[in-house]
Amino acid sequence: MSNSCCGTTTALELEQIVHGPNAAALPIVVIGAGPVGLAAAAHLAERGQDFLVLEAGEQVAASVARWGHVRVFSPWKYNIDAAARRLLQADGWSAPDDDWLPTGAELIDDYLAPLAKLFGDRVRLNAKVAGISRLGYDRVRTNGRQDVPFLIRLDSGEELRARAVVDASGTYETPNVLGASGLPAHGEHQAVAAGLVDHALPDVLGVDRERYEGKHVLIVGAGHSAATTLLALAQLSEDTRITWAIRAGGASRSYGGGEADALPARGALGTRLRAHVDSGRITLLTGFFAHRLAATNDGIEVISRDPSGHEQSVLADRVVAATGYRPDHTIAGELRLDLDPILGSTRALAPLIDPNAHSCGTVPAHGVDELAHPEPGYYAVGVKSYGRAPTFLMATGYEQVRSVVAALAGDWQSARDVQLDLPETGVCSSNLAEAQEQRVGLATGVSGGLLAAPLPLATITAAASTGGGCCG
Missing domain, CATH: 3.50.50.60 (FAD/NAD(P)-binding domain)
Structure with a gap:
């Protein structure tokens, strides 16, 4: 019998939790059906991994739809994830003109909606995540923690289990305040x-x-x-x-x-x-x-x-x-996160994206190692992974999920072979104070474009349950 301050779990119960008949078959849950979340799904599908995408909105890429009238300044050739393109083309999809600048609505109609359709009921709409934990474990309890599945509770009360969580929920629902000191202005x-x-x-x-x-x-x-x-x-x-x-x-x-x-x-x-x-x-x-x-x-x-x-x-x-966006980690409050005290990204990622030293085009390639938290199997990706840094680009998000999915599939060589070639944009801030003043990007800008990110001519930054960027 295993004892803890907050309850008792019998050996049989623990065995059923960890080694139950369906434990090995639990899906990887992706939160957010925006550009980065669906790119994660494409890589999972290519690698034969079972997955479920949870989208809070009533349609795929619901946050992108809110700026659907905006034309991005990155052409199609930068806005389509490589794995997604392969899957779509195998299904007979005709790619848009590489040099055309799509609107947010066109991104959905011509790319994201057809991609989501390939996944059928693996993409669930109106599925807002209210919280993530470990089955039978709060944040304090340690022994055996890594062996139990994630517990995902929806705002409907439904609970799901997962063997890993890829959080691509974005930042579009949590805009920065108007007040200049980070606090709401009076009134x-x-x-x-x-x-x-x-x-x-x-x-x-x-x-x-x-x-x-x-x-x-x-x-x-x-x-x-x-x-x-x-x-x-x-x-x-x-x-x-x-x-x-x-x-x-x-x-x-x-x-x-x-x-x-x-x-x-x-x-x-x-x-x-x-x-x-x-x-x-x-x-x-x-x-x-x-x-x-x-x-x-x-x-x-x-x-x-x-x-x-x-x-x-x-x-x-x-x-x-138009003051940008910030991440909300509330749903992961019972997970063990190691967040940089300034940016709110992982500590390992922070120096690579610090706007004091980097612009959108100079952020180095990074992947699963830099995105890992002390909670094994949980990864925040896309614009949410950048915290308050305004340097996110959608291309970066696509490489992030490629690396994370490779690791989840056990291909660590590929996971650590991160590649990213971004041209210097000339418009991203290299000073943190100035960057916060500018709010370059919503998180697409809406922050993040692919390199831009399919964000509005403004940011899919910070965008984006989507992800999306400072320089989009």
């Missing part, structure tokens, strides 16, 4: 509840047009999501006033590499943005540190207070908080 929650503050990438030229046209709109943030929305607003009627607020002292990093950018569409984004600022169509405010929001009879007032105490304010009709 921010009330303003969001009142519908005066929107998060990144509203469909300004489509279904959301009436909410913005003819209004004074304040965009806060300096990444690609902010730039995308600013350019869309500039296409509305001239009586639509546009104010753009950033913390930095200038917008040069937001303008990016221009003609020198490795992705022409991304370089053009910054060039067009600069032209609108220079012409006065967009009013740029620098040194803006959102401190307080207050609803008035004339709109919403956003007050900035910089570190020296200097204040400035903007009175607008609507505010768009």
Whole structure:
């Protein structure tokens, strides 16, 4: 009999848990049916591993669908995982034009939905994960821990067992706050509840047009999501006033590499943005540190207070908080995670993605070893693996899952043979403070593009239950 402070497990019960008739046949559970999650499924399928993909949304890549109106600046040739491409082509799929820049909706219709269809009922929709643990073990209990399966509880109350978990749930559901110090600005929650503050990438030229046209709109943030929305607003009627607020002292990093950018569409984004600022169509405010929001009879007032105490304010009709995303590790609270205290990635990965030293294009190849936690068999991948680092690219996520799946299949030689060739983008921040100011990427940017990531011309960063990136 095995005893613990919190209960007793008989030898027979423990034997059934560890060596029950179906223990060896338990599936690998992938959380999130976005680009990285489905890429993981493709690699698992190629290696003959049993798996189940759990998607919280009502459709595949539900987070991507929320920015489906946005055209990414990475062409198709960068947006399709290699294993996924092989499986699709074997099924008679016709690949899109390699050089075409797809919208988020096209990514789903022409790639992700057909890919998910190959997996049939191995992809479950409306399956939101509420928590992950070990069967019969809380986080404190050690002896025999690695021998029992994972227990995955859905918000419906259903419980599933798995032999490993690949968490590609992304960060799109946990945007950063508007407040400049990482804390919500005073009055921010009330303003969001009142519908005066929107998060990144509203469909300004489509279904959301009436909410913005003819209004004074304040965009806060300096990444690609902010730039995308600013350019869309500039296409509305001239009586639509546009104010753009950033913390930095200038917008040069937001303008990016221009003609020198490795992705022409991304370089053009910054060039067009600069032209609108220079012409006065967009009013740029620098040194803006959102401190307080207050609803008035004339709109919403956003007050900035910089570190020296200097204040400035903007009175607008609507505010768009394009301030990026952060990971939420709540569902893994009963697992043993080793998170870097600054970035929130694994400790081993942190120095490789640290924006103080790396831009999106200089992050070195990494895989299962750098993504491993003290909890054997649990891996956070995609934009979630990067924590708050704004340097994620979708190509990186595809290589991550290739490596992790190889390890789960027992092919450690392949798992550790990580390869990644990323061109320097010229637009990713190399300074952590500036990177956080810019929020380069949602997590696609929406953070992460494939290299971009199939993120919006903004980020699938931080994106993405998808994954997706700073420089997408």
